Amino acid sequence: MNPEAQKLYEEMKTRLAKVVPDFELAYKAEIAVEINALKKAKNAVILGHNYMEPVLFYSIPDFKGDSLDLSRKAAQTDKDVIVFCGVRFMAETAKILNPSKTVLLPAEKAGCSLAASITGEDVRALKRKYPGVPVVTYVNTYAEVKAESDICCTSSNAAAVVDSLKSDTVIFLPDQYLAGNVARETGKHIIFPTAGVDAMPSSLVDVQLIGWNGKCEVHEKFTVEDIRAVREQFPDVVVLSHPECSPEVVQASDYSGSTNAMIRYVQQTKAPHFLVLTECAMGDNIAAANPDKDMLRLCMVRCPHMNTITMEDTRDALKYNRYVIEVPEDIRLRAYQAVERMIQIG
Numbered sequence: 582m583n584p585e586a587q588k589l590y591e592e593m594k595t596r597l598a599k600v601v602p603d604f605e606l607a608y609k610a611e612i613a614v615e616i617n618a619l620k621k622a623k624n625a626v627i628l629g630h631n632y633m634e635p636v637l638f639y640s641i642p643d644f645k646g647d648s649l650d651l652s653r654k655a656a657q658t659d660k661d662v663i664v665f666c667g668v669r670f671m672a673e674t675a676k677i678l679n680p681s682k683t684v685l686l687p688a689e690k691a692g693c694s695l696a697a698s699i700t701g702e703d704v705r706a707l708k709r710k711y712p713g714v715p716v717v718t719y720v721n722t723y724a725e726v727k728a729e730s731d732i733c734c735t736s737s738n739a740a741a742v743v744d745s746l747k748s749d750t751v752i753f754l755p756d757q758y759l760a761g762n763v764a765r766e767t768g769k770h771i772i773f774p775t776a777g778v779d780a781m782p783s784s785l786v787d788v789q790l791i792g793w794n795g796k797c798e799v800h801e802k803f804t805v806e807d808i809r810a811v812r813e814q815f816p817d818v819v820v821l822s823h824p825e826c827s828p829e830v831v832q833a834s835d836y837s838g839s840t841n842a843m844i845r846y847v848q849q850t851k852a853p854h855f856l857v858l859t860e861c862a863m864g865d866n867i868a869a870a871n872p873d874k875d876m877l878r879l880c881m882v883r884c885p886h887m888n889t890i891t892m893e894d895t896r897d898a899l900k901y902n903r904y905v906i907e908v909p910e911d912i913r914l915r916a917y918q919a920v921e922r923m924i925q926i927g
């Protein structure tokens with residue numbers, strides 16, 4: 582192992598020895614050194630989402646965080662190339678904000694069940710049905726959906742974005758559970774199209790939030806029964822859940838927030854045990870950053886899309902300039918308005 586890789590390996594071992602096997606740390610330290618050299622040579626910046634696997638998360642990203650954080654970093658970078666260690670809709674958002682830069686996604690098929698649940702035409706149909714009603718879309722959507730929206734939001738600012746519209750009725754897309762949680766937080770009613778837009782009521786009497794039936798295939802798996810079973814075994818556990826979990830799970834938790842908010846909560850709270858109901862790699866990343874805290878995990882769920890981003894693919898993305906993210910300019914310009922409005926709200 583060359584001295585640079587050796588140094589990185591030692592650093593990673595200090596932090597990750599409890600969550601990653603030693604041989605993997607040694608192997609990946611060498612790849613990280615290659616990536617860092619390529620990053621310098623190509624004048625690139627690497628953005629790493631909180632759901633990246635621990636070795637990647639703690640070795641190569643220049644910036645780490647949730648969607649909102651990384652959108653802000655993407656908007657501010659002066660580098661020529663942005664490598665997004667996350668999923669496609671995130672890389673698209675970086676491209677929407679940086680049309681002149683090359684944006685690379687290391688795995689071509691890193692999708693998202695929420696983003697795949699709705700199309701631009703679905704949004705147009707909703708707008709025809711409810712003319713004049715403002716459309717809020719979660720950033721977990723593709724550019725053509727953002728382009729049909731008035732404003733985007735993330736899980737950390739969804740309620741603030743809805744409130745900012747000062748509208749009696751809001752169309753909130755596409756996450757059914759996040760919409761339910763926002764409805765509870767903002768006191769708004771909500772309806773969902775169970776059999777397509779045509780089946781929705783035309784009258785908006787008593788309806789203040791119109792949702793969609795998209796779900797995150799990871800967070801929908803957590804149940805109130807899971808929480809009950811863990812509390813039975815560890816009565817003093819503090820349960821944190823992501824707002825993409827069902828409203829019932831969120832209500833049964835002690836705290837709910839975006840990935841960044843959950844990380845902060847664990848750092849700032851004293852408790853004998855924590856249970857974090859979100860993508861499993863993030864539990865490992867929090868455990869590595871907080872060796873003094875006991876993190877319980879329900880690791881039956883890893884996001885099959887986030888999971889496709891590897892160190893090897895990230896190195897090859899820089900080496901072979903792949904996979905380049907493009908967004909047609911007419912769509913980008915309209916999507917930009919919605920994303921920029923969200924960033925302004927913070």
Ligand code: SF4
Nearest residue numbers: 693694797798799884
């Ligand atoms: S964790 Fe859920 S919302 Fe996030 S990328 Fe995976 S499927 Fe999409």
